[in-house]
Amino acid sequence: MHIYEEKKFNLLTLKGLSEKQIDVHLGLYSGYVKHVNHLREQIKSLKEADAEKYSYAIIETRRRFGFEFNGMRMHEYYFLQLEGGGMALDENSNLTKAISKKYGSLDGFIAHITEIGMSRGIGWTILYKDVEHNTIHTAWISDHELGQLGGMPIIFAMDMWEHAFMIDYLPTEKKQYIEAYIANTNWKVVENRFTKAT
Amino acid sequence: MHIYEEKKFNLLTLKGLSEKQIDVHLGLYSGYVKHVNHLREQIKSLKEADAEKYSYAIIETRRRFGFEFNGMRMHEYYFLQLEGGGMALDENSNLTKAISKKYGSLDGFIAHITEIGMSRGIGWTILYKDVEHNTIHTAWISDHELGQLGGMPIIFAMDMWEHAFMIDYLPTEKKQYIEAYIANTNWKVVENRFTKAT
Amino acid sequence: MHIYEEKKFNLLTLKGLSEKQIDVHLGLYSGYVKHVNHLREQIKSLKEADAEKYSYAIIETRRRFGFEFNGMRMHEYYFLQLEGGGMALDENSNLTKAISKKYGSLDGFIAHITEIGMSRGIGWTILYKDVEHNTIHTAWISDHELGQLGGMPIIFAMDMWEHAFMIDYLPTEKKQYIEAYIANTNWKVVENRFTKAT
Amino acid sequence: MHIYEEKKFNLLTLKGLSEKQIDVHLGLYSGYVKHVNHLREQIKSLKEADAEKYSYAIIETRRRFGFEFNGMRMHEYYFLQLEGGGMALDENSNLTKAISKKYGSLDGFIAHITEIGMSRGIGWTILYKDVEHNTIHTAWISDHELGQLGGMPIIFAMDMWEHAFMIDYLPTEKKQYIEAYIANTNWKVVENRFTKAT
Numbered sequence: 001m002h003i004y005e006e007k008k009f010n011l012l013t014l015k016g017l018s019e020k021q022i023d024v025h026l027g028l029y030s031g032y033v034k035h036v037n038h039l040r041e042q043i044k045s046l047k048e049a050d051a052e053k054y055s056y057a058i059i060e061t062r063r064r065f066g067f068e069f070n071g072m073r074m075h076e077y078y079f080l081q082l083e084g085g086g087m088a089l090d091e092n093s094n095l096t097k098a099i100s101k102k103y104g105s106l107d108g109f110i111a112h113i114t115e116i117g118m119s120r121g122i123g124w125t126i127l128y129k130d131v132e133h134n135t136i137h138t139a140w141i142s143d144h145e146l147g148q149l150g151g152m153p154i155i156f157a158m159d160m161w162e163h164a165f166m167i168d169y170l171p172t173e174k175k176q177y178i179e180a181y182i183a184n185t186n187w188k189v190v191e192n193r194f195t196k197a198t
Numbered sequence: 199m200h201i202y203e204e205k206k207f208n209l210l211t212l213k214g215l216s217e218k219q220i221d222v223h224l225g226l227y228s229g230y231v232k233h234v235n236h237l238r239e240q241i242k243s244l245k246e247a248d249a250e251k252y253s254y255a256i257i258e259t260r261r262r263f264g265f266e267f268n269g270m271r272m273h274e275y276y277f278l279q280l281e282g283g284g285m286a287l288d289e290n291s292n293l294t295k296a297i298s299k300k301y302g303s304l305d306g307f308i309a310h311i312t313e314i315g316m317s318r319g320i321g322w323t324i325l326y327k328d329v330e331h332n333t334i335h336t337a338w339i340s341d342h343e344l345g346q347l348g349g350m351p352i353i354f355a356m357d358m359w360e361h362a363f364m365i366d367y368l369p370t371e372k373k374q375y376i377e378a379y380i381a382n383t384n385w386k387v388v389e390n391r392f393t394k395a396t
Numbered sequence: 397m398h399i400y401e402e403k404k405f406n407l408l409t410l411k412g413l414s415e416k417q418i419d420v421h422l423g424l425y426s427g428y429v430k431h432v433n434h435l436r437e438q439i440k441s442l443k444e445a446d447a448e449k450y451s452y453a454i455i456e457t458r459r460r461f462g463f464e465f466n467g468m469r470m471h472e473y474y475f476l477q478l479e480g481g482g483m484a485l486d487e488n489s490n491l492t493k494a495i496s497k498k499y500g501s502l503d504g505f506i507a508h509i510t511e512i513g514m515s516r517g518i519g520w521t522i523l524y525k526d527v528e529h530n531t532i533h534t535a536w537i538s539d540h541e542l543g544q545l546g547g548m549p550i551i552f553a554m555d556m557w558e559h560a561f562m563i564d565y566l567p568t569e570k571k572q573y574i575e576a577y578i579a580n581t582n583w584k585v586v587e588n589r590f591t592k593a594t
Numbered sequence: 595m596h597i598y599e600e601k602k603f604n605l606l607t608l609k610g611l612s613e614k615q616i617d618v619h620l621g622l623y624s625g626y627v628k629h630v631n632h633l634r635e636q637i638k639s640l641k642e643a644d645a646e647k648y649s650y651a652i653i654e655t656r657r658r659f660g661f662e663f664n665g666m667r668m669h670e671y672y673f674l675q676l677e678g679g680g681m682a683l684d685e686n687s688n689l690t691k692a693i694s695k696k697y698g699s700l701d702g703f704i705a706h707i708t709e710i711g712m713s714r715g716i717g718w719t720i721l722y723k724d725v726e727h728n729t730i731h732t733a734w735i736s737d738h739e740l741g742q743l744g745g746m747p748i749i750f751a752m753d754m755w756e757h758a759f760m761i762d763y764l765p766t767e768k769k770q771y772i773e774a775y776i777a778n779t780n781w782k783v784v785e786n787r788f789t790k791a792t
Contacts, residue, residue, distance in 0.1 A: 002331050002333060024764060024765060024766075027765070027766065028765055035452075035714065038452060039452065042450070042452045042453050045450075046450070046453060049445065053441070054438070054441075054453075055313075056431075056434060056435065056438045056457065057438050057442060057450075057453045057454075057456075057457045058453075059313070059314075059317050059318070059338070060453075060456050060457045060459070060460045061452065061453045061456045061457070062314070062337070062338060063317065063338055063345065063456070063460075064456045064459075064714070065335070065337050065345070065347075066337055066339075066344075066345035066346060066347055067345075067715065068714075069347055070347065070348045073347075073348055073349060074348060077349070115253075115257070116257075116260070118257075119257050119260075119261065120257070120629065120658070120661065120662075121661065121737060122716060122737075122755070122756075126348065128349075133200050135200060137263070137267075139260070139263050139264055140257070140260060140261055141264075141348070142261075142737065143715060143716075143736065143737070144348075145344065145345050145346065145347075145348070146264075146343065146344050146345075147261065147263070147264035147265075147343050147344075148264060148343065148346035148347070148348045149263075149264055149267055149268065149271075149343075149346070150268045150271055150272060150324065150342075150343070150346040150352055151271060151275070151326075151350070151351055151352035152349070153349055153351075154348055154349035157348075161716070161756065162716075162755065162757050162760060163756050163760065163765050166756060166757065166760040166761070167760070170618060171618060171621070171622055171757050172621065222566060222567060225567070225568065226567055233516065233650075236650060237650065240648070240650045240651050243647070243648075244648070247643065251639070252636070252639075252640070252651075254629075254632060254633065254636045254655065255636050255640060255648075255651045255652075255654075256651075258651075258654050258655045258657070258658045259650065259651045259654045259655070261654070261658075262516070262654050262657075265516065265517065266516075318431065318460070318463065318464075319463065319539060320518060320539075320557070320558075340539065341517060341518075341538065341539070359558065360518075360557065360558035360559050360562060361558050361562065361567050364558060364559065364562040364563075365562070368420060369420060369423070369424055369559050370423065398727050398729060451709075455709070455710075455712075455713050455714070455734070456714075458710070458733075458734060459713065459734055459736075459741065461731070461733055461741070461743075462733055462735075462740075462741035462742060462743055463741075465731075465743055466743065466744045469743075469744055469745060470744060473745075511649075511653070512653075512656070514653075515653050515656075515657065516653070522744065524745075529596050531596060533659070533663075535656070535659055535660055536653070536657055537660075537744070540744075541740065541741050541742065541743075541744070542660075542739065542740050542741075543657065543659070543661075543739050543740075544660060544739065544743070544744040545659075545660055545663055545664065545667075545739075545742070546664045546667055546668060546720065546735070546738075546739070546742045546748055547667060547671070547722075547746070547747055547748035548745070549745055549747075550744055550745035553744075594792075
């Protein structure tokens with residue numbers, strides 16, 4: 001059985017996101033990697049013990065795979081986007097063009113993903129590439145796995161769980177966290193993902 | 199605003215899935231395409247009417263995008279898999295190798311996706327490619343959008359909603375429907391998706 | 397461990413809902429009763445085998461309790477509402493007064509629960525009593541357990557899963573099923589539940 | 595339209611839960627009360643504007659009622675349980691008997707609800723009375739509305755969202771929060787709910 005390994009991220013000092021906040025968050029990411037492996041081992045172990053007898057538990061354990069797997073994967077998108085520090089989009093890039101076409105301007109786009117980030121509850125703001133139509137879709141995902149667009153490449157993921165900001169911000173300051181996260185985003189990483197996805 | 203168009207599928211006579219069953223199912227697919235467009239028009243129309251006043255309705259309407267979008271997209275995977283009729287996997291293909299490595303044999307793989315298809319409730323059995331590790335993951339998705347693996351290319355999708363089989367089968371005959379669907383699957387389509395996903 | 401027993405319902409011939417439809421549906425209800433017990437036995441059995449080792453599977457199996465339990469309980473509300481056959485609300489009952497106050501008239505109320513029944517996807521239209529304010533709330537529940545109002549007495553439950561009507565109706569005829577179900581409802585059962593809930 | 599009013603709670607100084615933590619949490623509760631009313635006004639306003647045109651947005655907005663309503667109601671259970679401060683169960687009460695019968699002892703019961711509170715993700719540990727069998731059920735609820743047992747009286751609700759503890763505790767200290775919350779619970783409130791539910 002393939003084991004998923006925790007990725008390491010090369011993070012500089014961030015503005016508006018403290019080292020403690022990032023450390024706590026990385027610790028939670030690490031927990032998701034462990035649990036992706038643990039969930040799969042649990043199924044394996046139940047199958048070995050008695051696949052027939054434990055078939056209900058096996059199926060219901062597997063049902064949670066999306067939660068753990070996305071909990072791992074979305075955090076990887078999230079921390080990779082911080083590598084290199086805040087860097088603007090290239091004005092002539094294909095992503096900038098797709099953004100301008102859909103949201104009018106970069107400001108319109110930032111307002112849009114901020115609005116989605118302010119959705120009620122906890123979850124993620126995700127940006128997908130629709131390869132077929134060379135455009136992007138934004139979606140709000142509850143938890144890690146409720147509402148993901150199936151089969152669509154992800155180019156940007158912003159964590160809106162309370163753990164992502166509550167070391168630094170109060171729940172009433174959620175918008176300030178979004179601003180800080182967006183300011184620290186290396187948009188060239190997002191651009192590269194958009195270009196790569198075919 | 200980009201409009202999603204209904205795809206047409208070139209379906210032959212199937213064994214164990216009647217023409218009426220397929221027609222009813224295609225009608226439901228058509229409804230999802232319409233609703234993907236309708237949801238987006240609804241948001242547009244609310245924004246034009248009064249973006250501030252209707253901000254709650256806008257956000258809660260957008261939350262359902264995954265349901266409609268996946269309802270469209272998963273059905274496209276599903277019907278495309280039937281084009282050309284039942285055709286076996288190439289024994290030397292990369293997909294066959296990945297399957298053998300993970301599930302021991304093609305029979306082990308078929309037993310595995312059947313087991314997942316028999317999960318309690320309604321939804322989908324989905325097969326994803328994990329490009330990074332050149333392997334596949336199977337997952338059960340409730341409804342169309344609960345549990346999707348984020349950002350992962352889909353190579354196979356089997357509809358396990360009751361509408362997919364209840365013209366031809368009783369709820370107690372769900373396993374027979376799975377057998378029929380798998381027998382009618384053109385596995386070369388799945389193979390191509392596996393190869394193409396990078 | 398307490399075992400849940402399948403209830404028997406005293407159903408007359410219904411108009412617009414065939415005997416086969418009801419029999420298939422009762423069979424599914426029976427499956428939920430079995431699975432409520434099975435889920436609890438599965439947890440018990442895993443705890444006895446190795447509570448520590450299987451703690452993940454135990455917790456994830458328990459997470460599904462709402463699905464199975466509500467799948468049992470909602471069907472009991474549903475079939476009990478058919479006992480005695482279609483009978484109108486008493487015009488002077490407290491429920492009629494609460495309905496008139498909130499929905500203007502009985503017709504307004506029927507139009508309202510029909511509209512909710514036509515929600516996208518599968519699930520239930522549920523009517524709750526808000527005891528504190530002597531009023532009623534209607535809600536759409538996806539699956540059996542997504543969206544239930546916590547702690548609120550249920551006075552009416554209408555199954556909108558495809559299995560509830562696809563023996564007799566096509567998916568495009570969902571509204572006719574709703575009409576048939578409402579016509580066969582013994583509203584005195586609903587009235588009694590409203591009165592009893594304190 | 596009936597307006598829901600924010601309840602006031604008579605809270606003493608708590609051990610292990612700071613005044614700031616409670617204040618922030620009460621602020622979030624207040625937001626749920628506002629949003630229950632806002633959601634209903636939003637639907638009313640859309641219906642008045644154009645019920646036909648906005649029917650999709652109306653239905654999708656209503657779908658979120660369980661989230662907001664339970665967000666309000668569960669917090670009311672939660673804070674009411676703290677009124678009067680930590681007080682033990684009466685050893686001869688019916689609730690104590692039901693607990694002993696099901697969990698062996700009070701310690702076994704506390705261990706059980708702690709285990710459920712440690713479920714992966716955010717949500718609630720809820721204790722329901724099964725009136726029919728004079729017993730209790732514990733369940734894990736994701737978010738506020740995913741997994742609630744329909745129609746069952748609630749006798750205890752413990753908030754396991756990150757906002758409930760992250761002012762005072764790190765995510766890794768979740769168990770300490772549970773211990774603090776349970777120690778501050780006035781179990782006589784829970785006992786009264788158990789007795790009252792019929």
